[in-house]
Amino acid sequence: MTSLWRHLTWPAWRDQPGRVTLAIVAVMLGVALAYGVHLLNGAALTEFARAARGINGQPDLVLHGSAGPLTDADLAELLNRTEVVAANPVIDAQVLWPAQPGAAARGTYLRLIGLDPFALLAAANAGKPLAPELTPQIDGDASHLPKAGTVHLNAAARAGLPPGATTLRLRVQRPGHAAPDDIDLTVGGRVTAGSGPLGVLDIADAQALLGRVGTLDRIDVQLAPGTDAAAWIKTLPPRWRAAPPADDGERLSAMTRAYRVNLGLLALMALFTGAFLVYAVLSLATAQRLPQWALVGVLGVSARMRWRLILTEGLAIGAAGTLLGLALGLGLAAGALKLMGSDLGLHGASGASTDLLLNQPLLVPTLVYAALGLAAALAAAAAPALTVRRIAPALVLKGLGLPTGRALPAWVGCGLLGLGAALAALPPVLADTPVGAYLAMLSLLAGGLALVPALVRALTALLGRLPGRWRHSALAMLARERSRDQATEAQRSLAGVLVALALAVAMTVMIGSFRDSLERWLDHALPADLYLRSALRGSDGQPAPLPPALIERLPRLPGIARAAPQRTARLRLTAGTDAVALTARELDHDTLPVMARWTGAVDAQATAVWVNEAARDRDGLQPGRVLTAHLVDRERPVTLQVMGILRDYSRQATALWMALPDYRRISGDTTTTELALWLAPGAAIDPAREAVRAAAGTDIEIAAAGELRALSLQIFDRSFAITVWLQAVALAVGLFGVVAGQSAQALARRREFGLLRHLGLSRRDLMRLLLLEASLTGGAGALAGLALGLGLSLVLVYVVNPQSFHWSMELSLPVARLGALLALAFAAAVGASLLAGRRALGADAVRAVREDA
Structure with missing residues (x-):
């Protein structure tokens, strides 16, 4: 086997180092991103737990x-x-x-x-x-x-x-x-x-x-x-x-589990798409060396040995990429810690502590990500290995090419799509982790891949309906027959870009939907022009009450039309439990971001409250429920009735709202902790802010609604910046995969092109044929990627986010960005096919026919 490796594999690697390097880089990026994200998350949790232990004893x-x-x-x-x-x-x-x-x-x-x-x-x-x-x-x-x-x-x-x-x-x-x-x-x-x-x-x-x-x-x-x-x-x-004592590290881990799981899975998608690139590179190498594989088969090398040699190639690529990926992942995590500090930017005074990377358990995660890298490479090598194992050496030497691929029946793909829809309906497990949703996304991807051949054949059938002479032209007939017979090969060559495009579409729709929903929510949450609170903190850590004299004076300032007080307090849903947030303020029922409203009987003895989605999901506070709660620092219980669910993007924990007069009645507390100010018509915000600051003194925090809105959107964009970057890497790996896949197919068809040249087709005719075929397969891949991406986005928007973060949102389609993604994927497929065909249509294509003589 060593001798065969030296004579068959090493020369191909030596002559085509770029493609081998591309495959190694694909594995390396996938492993590095997944491993680096894991190390970064672990370092943050380690630092937090260490700091908490040091503080609390x-x-x-x-x-x-x-x-x-x-x-x-x-x-x-x-x-x-x-x-x-x-x-x-x-x-x-x-x-x-x-x-x-x-x-x-x-x-x-x-x-x-x-x-x-x-x-x-x-x-x-x-x-x-x-x-x-x-x-x-x-x-x-x-x-x-x-x-x-x-x-x-x-x-x-x-x-x-x-x-x-x-x-x-x-x-x-x-x-x-x-x-x-x-x-x-x-x-x-x-x-x-x-x-x-x-x-x-x-x-x-x-x-x-x-x-x-x-x-x-x-x-x-x-x-x-x-x-x-x-x-x-x-x-x-x-x-x-x-x-x-509460394990603060475990508590932080639970609070951030959903974000870390989502980020880790997205990083693994780069490895998933990288596996398709490895497959495309090995397919290209297999196509180039098919005569050699057939020759050694005729000389006595068994099909099993040929299969093992291809798997060894995949293992070698996987080993090199995995080792480099682990090193790069460690470097990426160390660089991020150096840039943001040991607390990942939570406090500006913390220094970089790259030793945190080595203070967390490393053996098991390293072995896991190394195994994932090797498994991805071996899985990618399996299809080319089976192809070489199945060839008939004598027929290949006569120029009959690769065996026809086997496609799964269309009903299998439809069944996988149905399974994905069923899995998406499962409730979350493992502390708000939507395992069913993730399995649903995997099932949808597999079902979409299985249906690609059927989609290619459906698009091919449209060629038979072209008007006039185009329907009966030789090029249309060749394109129809080729696309019909090689639909499975199109599935394999487009698999990487299809998965990457589907994920890119899904993440684009989810992020766009989330951002649009956040903007609409901010319009409801920030109706006033200015917001004011004390910079001091009370004995409970909450903002200190504002002075009553200041509350009376501010509405009389020039440029201020009116003021609305607000009281931030805490509430225990049951005695002996941790307190949750309670906000008492003006409640305009016409502008509240209501998701569900109680329309049944109202308990006359209960105080009306509104709750967020986390309270509904974690504490069972459904609309209409009557409960007895306890205001913090108040001995007497209070009876509450849930009147509805409000959308709340400001927190993931339980929160309640009630009207300020109701709070003052049941608590006896008349203090105010925040104040919302509306400007008079025509008043400028900066002079009004300075007047408020001059009246209130230095111990206040004041911000305009526009500033709070901009800050919220900035935090949102920063939170999803790494997500967009990971998405771009996965898409780039998928596009490289389609380039390599189309090159493999074009090289495997050199003799076919030579025969068509001998039969009278010009080089220009063959390029038009390739353009027609690439448009069919590229169109199928783009349409399938769009459809799959929209299906995945439905899972992300309506299942993953509500189950993980307890945040619902409306679906929003960013048409321009989706169009750009589709155009990029289609152009990559068509351009790769044309470039590969141009190379395959050279003089070698004509000489390749002579090899059959």
């Missing part, structure tokens, strides 16, 4: 209040329990870090963690730290623990300090205070955790700073060795709820 359990914050009395009661070895009370809040005087920026937010130094010392002596890692480390004495009036900062926070600064000024809004207060703290040691700006200080300072003396956010608990945590939790009073 390593408690056995985390204790929260069921209906509100914990108190110092809860801590004392907890410490009296014999099973508790150590308990660390924690205050966790956000405060405003004002910009330096004269700076253009408005400042930033600093996360503050308040800790008890003595609890930290006790936990450290017990061998299980319950605090962020400090430098110098806690080593059994209190010399480096948080001290009164001192804040320890991490690297992101220190990056914002002026050179040589020893104090840090923070601005907070204490409960019950009309104006914010500025607090100066001494800068202490370093915190070696957290990717965003973080400060650690004594819990007494934190309580005083935030106006929360006597209250706690949580208590990190360390139990005595041998204590059963689950059994101990059952002994707690109802006002407490305890659970193992």
Whole structure:
């Protein structure tokens, strides 16, 4: 076998290095994109989990209040329990870090963690730290623990300090205070955790700073060795709820799973289309070496050995492409981390940490993507290998060419399309992962590929209906017979571009539909001209209430027509669960982005609320449902009735809306956290903004609706930028595939062209014949790609996005872009065929006939 490889394969590779290189590059790009995306996702999750562990310490359990914050009395009661070895009370809040005087920026937010130094010392002596890692480390004495009036900062926070600064000024809004207060703290040691700006200080300072003396956010608990945590939790009073510490890495993984799965599958599509390019290259090599394969067959080389040699070629291409792809994928991921930082751009202060790529599990993913690369190359080599195995060597030596391909019956393709439609109707599994939808897309692609021969024959039949002399011309007859007999070969040569075109059409329609739906939603979500909120944060981390005097003064400013207050709050759907977002504002039922509305009986005792799709899908809040919920920091329950589903592209988590008067009635809270302002007719927005800023002061955030709209669309475009890039790579690989496939077919037909030349057809006639044939096959591929792409887009728009992200949208067809994609695919198919035919119609085509003599 080694000798045969040296005499048959190596000369072909040496004489045609470009095609072999193209096949290797196809595998390399597919593996690199898929592997790089996986490494990048893993690095982000690793960094987040590492930062979270550094901030939160390593408690056995985390204790929260069921209906509100914990108190110092809860801590004392907890410490009296014999099973508790150590308990660390924690205050966790956000405060405003004002910009330096004269700076253009408005400042930033600093996360503050308040800790008890003595609890930290006790936990450290017990061998299980319950605090962020400090430098110098806690080593059994209190010399480096948080001290009164001192804040320890991490690297992101220190990056914002002026050179040589020893104090840090923070601005907070204490409960019950009309104006914010500025607090100066001494800068202490370093915190070696957290990717965003973080400060650690004594819990007494934190309580005083935030106006929360006597209250706690949580208590990190360390139990005595041998204590059963689950059994101990059952002994707690109802006002407490305890659970193992949340794995923030797992939580982020769950939140981003849908995006990462979609991105990973799209990256794998480049490998999928690359496999078709490898197939086209090996088919071309097979066509060029068909006489040699026939000759060695006559000389005694078995069909099985010929089959193994072609598979070995595919394996060699796959091995080279896979190795290069793994290296390139690592480089791409490292470059992305270097460019965006270890948190992938979430915080500007984080540095690049390419070591994160090596700190995640690598062996299994590397082996998986290596196996995928090799499997794609072997699958691509299977068809040419079977072709060489099936040839009759004596007939091939007489110039009868390749055997006719076998096409699947049309009913198989129709059955696969029907199976795809059935799979798309399956519910999601594995935490919002639409496995059925992905299988449906694969089934639709397979069904479309199976129907290509039937489509080619259908288009060929149209040639028989051409008017006048064209119907009975020799070229039309040859084109009809050739297209009818070689429909299966057209399927193989167009497979790569068909898959790539279908995916490009599907992603183009999905992204266009999503963007158009987002623009329409923004029109509903941003009806006012200006939006205002406090830059300060309350004790719960939510925007601090605006001063009542400011709310009364702003509508009287020149250029302001009216103002609409809004209150952002939190709600627990059931006691002891995590809080969800609640927005109380004006509800104009004529302009709300309503998806479903309750038309049945209304509960007179319930308060009307509207929910988003995530609340409907995850929490079962269907229209008409009546439930009892709990406002955060309010002891009494409230009865709510779901009046409808609103479209909400601002979040993937559960959210509710209610009318502001209803909220104030059931809560007794009359504060306002945001304000929407409408300008008077003819008023300019910039002067009005400056007037609002002058009246409100510096501790506000103000933005125009146009700015918020532009920012939202910019975030959308940035989120899908990598998707568009991956789509372009897959399409380019598919176009290369059709070029190589058409070249293979043209070279295999050299003797046919020579015979037609001897029979009297001119070179120009043969080029017209090729143009006619290429138009048929290219048209079939473009139409099939368009139809498949539209079918896949329906799955993406109506199944994948609602199941993965809980975002529904209307289908929108970007006709101009779809036309450009179709024209590109058709031109590639026709142009490749004409270029390959021009080469095959040279003098070699005439001499090829003499080889039969």
